[in-house]
Amino acid sequence: MTKHVVASADELQPGQRKLVNAGGREIAVFNIAGEMFALANRCPHGGGPLIEGYVTGLALSSRPGEYRLARENEFLRCPYHGWEFELRTGQSYCDPKSVRARQFSVHVEHGEELAKGPYAADRFEVAREKDYVVVEV
Numbered sequence: 001m002t003k004h005v006v007a008s009a010d011e012l013q014p015g016q017r018k019l020v021n022a023g024g025r026e027i028a029v030f031n032i033a034g035e036m037f038a039l040a041n042r043c044p045h046g047g048g049p050l051i052e053g054y055v056t057g058l059a060l061s062s063r064p065g066e067y068r069l070a071r072e073n074e075f076l077r078c079p080y081h082g083w084e085f086e087l088r089t090g091q092s093y094c095d096p097k098s099v100r101a102r103q104f105s106v107h108v109e110h111g112e113e114l115a116k117g118p119y120a121a122d123r124f125e126v127a128r129e130k131d132y133v134v135v136e137v
Helices: 111-115
Strands: 017-022 025-032 035-040 054-063 066-077 084-086 125-129 132-136
Touching: 025 066
Parallel strands: none
Antiparallel strands: 017 025, 025 035, 054 066, 066 084, 125 132
């Protein structure tokens, strides 16, 4: 797998989300209480943008008219039709045997570790002339 740097850790604080493009794919990245999750930004049921979904828990019921919310902030509800997906695995709770949102590995790495490579960056000459910064391409 190829690593893609998509944001600085400061850009994605707990409770925030960001739509990124990595390897030509739209990926919804979520920071839930300091833990990162990444899902393809397309709901496999109806094509909805998962980045716009509602982060929720799992509603459990012991009898009609009574329910409780468990596993808070572990599920994402699609904004189009309300299908729910587990953030950690992408598994659908509406059709768990055959539907799942594509899940991607995501984590935070220190800049020193990323600098080791294998990354190649274009290098350009930079010069300061009076009050202007000039980049030569």
